[in-house]
Amino acid sequence: MTTEHPSHLAEALRSRRWLLSAWPWRALAYLVTTVPIAGILSVGLLVIGAPLLAAVNGLRLHGRPPSIALLLFLAMGSLTLLALAPIVSFPVAAVERWRVGLVDGRPLASSPWPGLVARYRSAATWREVAYLFWLGGFAPVAYWVFLVLVLLDLGMISSPLLAGDANQPVVIWRPIDSTGEAIPYAIVGVLLIPALWYAAGLLAALQAAVVRWVLARPVDAAALREVARSRTRLVGAYEAERRRIERDLHDGAQPRLTSLTLQLGLARLDVPEDSPAARPLAVAHDQARGLMAMLRQLVHGIRPQSLTDLGLAGAVRELADAATVPVDVSADLRDELPEIVETTAYFVVSEALGNVARHAQATRAAVRLTRAGGDLVVEVTDDGRGGADPARGTGLTGLADRVAAVDGRLLLSSPPGGPTVVRVELPCRR
Amino acid sequence: MSSVTRVVLAEDEVLLREGLVALLTRFDFTVCAAVGTAPDLLRAAREHQPDLVLTDIRMPPGRRDDGLRAAVALRAERPHLPVVVLSQYVQTGYAAALLDSGDGQRVGYLLKDRVAEVTEFVDTLRRVEAGGTAIDPDVVRQLLHRPRDPLSALSGREREVLALLAEGRSNASIAGRLHVSEAAVGKHVGNILLKLDLPPSDDTNRRVLAVLTYLRSDPLR
Numbered sequence: 006m007t008t009e010h011p012s013h014l015a016e017a018l019r020s021r022r023w024l025l026s027a028w029p030w031r032a033l034a035y036l037v038t039t040v041p042i043a044g045i046l047s048v049g050l051l052v053i054g055a056p057l058l059a060a061v062n063g064l065r066l067h068g069r070p071p072s073i074a075l076l077l078f079l080a081m082g083s084l085t086l087l088a089l090a091p092i093v094s095f096p097v098a099a100v101e102r103w104r105v106g107l108v109d110g111r112p113l114a115s116s117p118w119p120g121l122v123a124r125y126r127s128a129a130t131w132r133e134v135a136y137l138f139w140l141g142g143f144a145p146v147a148y149w150v151f152l153v154l155v156l157l158d159l160g161m162i163s164s165p166l167l168a169g170d171a172n173q174p175v176v177i178w179r180p181i182d183s184t185g186e187a188i189p190y191a192i193v194g195v196l197l198i199p200a201l202w203y204a205a206g207l208l209a210a211l212q213a214a215v216v217r218w219v220l221a222r223p224v225d226a227a228a229l230r231e232v233a234r235s236r237t238r239l240v241g242a243y244e245a246e247r248r249r250i251e252r253d254l255h256d257g258a259q260p261r262l263t264s265l266t267l268q269l270g271l272a273r274l275d276v277p278e279d280s281p282a283a284r285p286l287a288v289a290h291d292q293a294r295g296l297m298a299m300l301r302q303l304v305h306g307i308r309p310q311s312l313t314d315l316g317l318a319g320a321v322r323e324l325a326d327a328a329t330v331p332v333d334v335s336a337d338l339r340d341e342l343p344e345i346v347e348t349t350a351y352f353v354v355s356e357a358l359g360n361v362a363r364h365a366q367a368t369r370a371a372v373r374l375t376r377a378g379g380d381l382v383v384e385v386t387d388d389g390r391g392g393a394d395p396a397r398g399t400g401l402t403g404l405a406d407r408v409a410a411v412d413g414r415l416l417l418s419s420p421p422g423g424p425t426v427v428r429v430e431l432p433c434r435r
Numbered sequence: 436m437s438s439v440t441r442v443v444l445a446e447d448e449v450l451l452r453e454g455l456v457a458l459l460t461r462f463d464f465t466v467c468a469a470v471g472t473a474p475d476l477l478r479a480a481r482e483h484q485p486d487l488v489l490t491d492i493r494m495p496p497g498r499r500d501d502g503l504r505a506a507v508a509l510r511a512e513r514p515h516l517p518v519v520v521l522s523q524y525v526q527t528g529y530a531a532a533l534l535d536s537g538d539g540q541r542v543g544y545l546l547k548d549r550v551a552e553v554t555e556f557v558d559t560l561r562r563v564e565a566g567g568t569a570i571d572p573d574v575v576r577q578l579l580h581r582p583r584d585p586l587s588a589l590s591g592r593e594r595e596v597l598a599l600l601a602e603g604r605s606n607a608s609i610a611g612r613l614h615v616s617e618a619a620v621g622k623h624v625g626n627i628l629l630k631l632d633l634p635p636s637d638d639t640n641r642r643v644l645a646v647l648t649y650l651r652s653d654p655l656r
Contacts, residue, residue: 255493255523259547260448266551267454271461274553290551297548301523 014108015210018203028108029202032209035107039144039212042097046141049093053083091124094133098220101136105216108209113221136219144212151208158201161194254304262300266293295327317347321354321372328370329362330387336374342381346431349411350374350383356404357385357427365389365425376433380413383429391423404429440564443483444469445476445490445502446521455489455550462557473501480509480516487564488518491547492529503529510537517564519543521550522571530574534647543569559602567603568643575601588630596623603643 011017014035017028051058056079063071070076095118102113116129124130164187269290276283318336325332342350354372361370367389375382395401395417404427405415413431442464446452449471456466464487468479472495480488488509494502506518514537522529522544530544543563549556549571559569575598589597592613599609606624610617624642631646 252498256448256498259523260446260451263547263550264448264451264454266548267451267458267553270551270553271454271458274461294548294551297551301546301548304523 012110014206014213018206018210023206024199024202029206031108032206035104035209035213036148036205038104038107039140040148042100043140043144043148046097046137047145048141049086050138050141053086055079056083090134090137091130092121094130094137095124097137097140098133101140101216102220105213105220108213109217111217113217132219136216139215139219147208151204154204155201158194158197161190161197163191164194165191251304254300259297259300259304262293262297266290266297269293292327317342317350318374320351321374324351324355324358325372328358330367331369332358333369333371334374335371338374338376338381340376343433345411346381346433349407349413349431350381350429352407353383353404353415353427353429354385356400360393360400360427361385361387361389361425364393365391365423367423377430379433381431381433383427383431385427387423387425389423389425390421391419391425392421393417393419393425401427439463439465440487440561441465441467441483441485442487442489443467443476443479443485445471445473445479445488445494445505447471447491447494451550458550458553458557459489464560472496473505476502476505477508480505481512486517487560488516489560490518490520492520492522500529503532507532507536510542514538515541517541517543517566519545519560519563519569521545521547523547530570530647534568534570540568541566544574545569545571546573562603568647569603570601570643570647572598572602589627593623593627593630596620597627597646600624600627600646601643 011020011028014028014032017023017026020026023029056076059076059079060070063069099115102115105113118124119127165184167187269286273283273286273290276286316338318334318338321336322334325334358370358372361367365387367387370385370387373382373384373386375384393401395405401415401417408415408429408431411431413429416428416430417426418428419425440463442459444452444455444459444466446455446469452469452471456469459466467483467485468475470476470479474496476488476490476494488506490502490506492500492503503520506520510516510518516537518533518536518541520529520533520543523546533542533544536542541563543559545556545559549559563569595613596609599612604612606617606620610620613620627646628642
């Protein structure tokens with residue numbers, strides 16, 4: 006497939022505008038920078054192959070193999086080089102992975118030096134060593150062939166200029182006598198330039214493909230295990246923290262609250278029904294009981310009991326009933342909401358009404374629950390003095406965090422003098 | 436009550452323990468021992484041979500279900516020992532373990548929150564001591580909320596009755612709670628037993644056990 010912006014050379018080659026793009030030059034840069042590396046490697050390859058060459062030469066020229074001492078000496082050299090190959094291949098592979106970026110936008114990461122022993126033991130190392138042999142063996146041969154083709158083509162193109170020379174230029178297979186005779190060759194030569202460009206591109210693409218195939222770090226089981234382990238550690242730490250909080254609440258806050266409620270219950274037994282203290286005591290007792298239930302829900306990591314029992318609208322009405330100022334609730338919710346959205350909306354209303362009670366000096370408040378497109382919109386307004394500032398307290402920012410956790414938005418308008426509007430939009434994608 | 440009820444109480448949080456002692460004392464129970472760990476509970480109950488054991492579930496040393504296990508162990512020694520356990524939140528498995536202990540009667544499984552309803556709580560203690568069985572309505576509600584539960588055959592009113600039934604209440608008591616006639620309750624109970632395929636019986640406690648046994652054997656669990 007041809008994309009607008011190919012990410013690597015092989016893809017770019019399929020584009021019709023290849024010759025007009027920067028890709029041919031990138032391919033050329035890649036080929037040119039290959040030359041010194043491949044050159045050095047090919048020398049190493051020759052050294053390693055030296056005993057064999059010496060033996061073959063000796064047989065060919067003198068009818069007998071060279072002396073054992075010489076062969077041993079050469080073999081020692083080649084074995085030493087072979088033994089060093091895993092070490093040599095490390096920087097070469099790193100350079101090659103970096104260099105392939107010239108013709109390939111998809112980065113290849115190098116791993117850090119793993120330590121000497123590990124280096125000799127990992128399969129990836131020997132793939133890198135194999136790559137050394139390939140580069141040292143294939144590249145010089147292929148490049149020489151390509152260079153010869155380029156020189157021939159240059160000869161054809163320049164033949165009209167050289168035709169008058171005393172030493173007759175030879176184009177491919179026959180001497181050329183006159184400029185006129187050379188013209189067709191020159192034309193063919195010029196026409197061959199794109200073909201050569203494509204050949205260069207193909208050569209570079211082939212090399213890059215080999216690099217990707219051999220040097221792309223195979224997914225390392227050890228690394229994967231390490232990643233999995235650290236994830237487990239993280240999840241474990243998170244879970245441990247949750248358990249700690251749960252324990253603290255369960256062993257600290259909950260029994261004390263139960264005890265408080267119990268004391269209130271006992272006090273109610275002793276306060277006559279008609280005493281002025283009876284009513285506030287009853288309210289306090291009820292609120293303590295409600296708080297017990299809520300704390301139990303929180304500790305258990307579920308949602309407020311009222312949400313489970315009454316749904317969002319009902320639970321919000323409960324909150325409104327418990328508020329210190331009159332709160333109008335209008336809810337227009339037809340279909341079901343995701344649980345996390347319901348919980349978040351509930352806490353938004355709870356916190357916002359808490360803020361109204363604490364800071365706003367309001368006489369009334371209103372809560373609206375509506376569906377807008379795929380969102381649940383929660384609006385809490387009050388007629389208080391306004392001037393709510395997220396920077397001043399953590400309540401609003403905590404609320405914003407809670408909302409952001411479900412990909413929602415929190416909007417606040419609170420001019421001095423009021424009214425204050427907290428608007429929360431919660432996406433309901435299931 | 437002909438005689439004073441002697442109670443051994445176990446609760447690890449000091450404030451609540453003292454509150455419970457105050458409550459029990461106020462309602463003329465005698466608290467022989469108020470302890471804070473499961474081993475202490477075992478020791479105290481064996482020493483005092485109380486008429487009733489009231490214990491929290493999560494207690495030292497293990498801070499898991501040590502209190503419950505101590506209660507079950509005590510009932511293994513004395514199958515008729517009335518035991519009420521307090522649970523911070525609903526765990527149907529705990530209720531089941533308790534019902535399976537001893538003679539399967541004289542047990543109570545209550546949410547701690549019920550302590551706040553002082554008089555109701557004391558009534559429950561008395562009922563268990565007198566040989567009844569009391570399972571927290573929330574446990575039953577949790578069972579009722581199960582999807583595709585065979586209980587879905589029950590009407591809303593029947594569920595209410597079932598929940599009260601599970602608390603070990605008599606028809607008269609249920610009628611009082613729901614403000615309906617006792618005859619109506621009797622009809623509801625009959626329907627429930629019919630729908631749940633349970634043989635009708637007059638014994639309150641056996642009715643409760645029958646219902647709870649049925650609930651516990653829910654194939655979805």
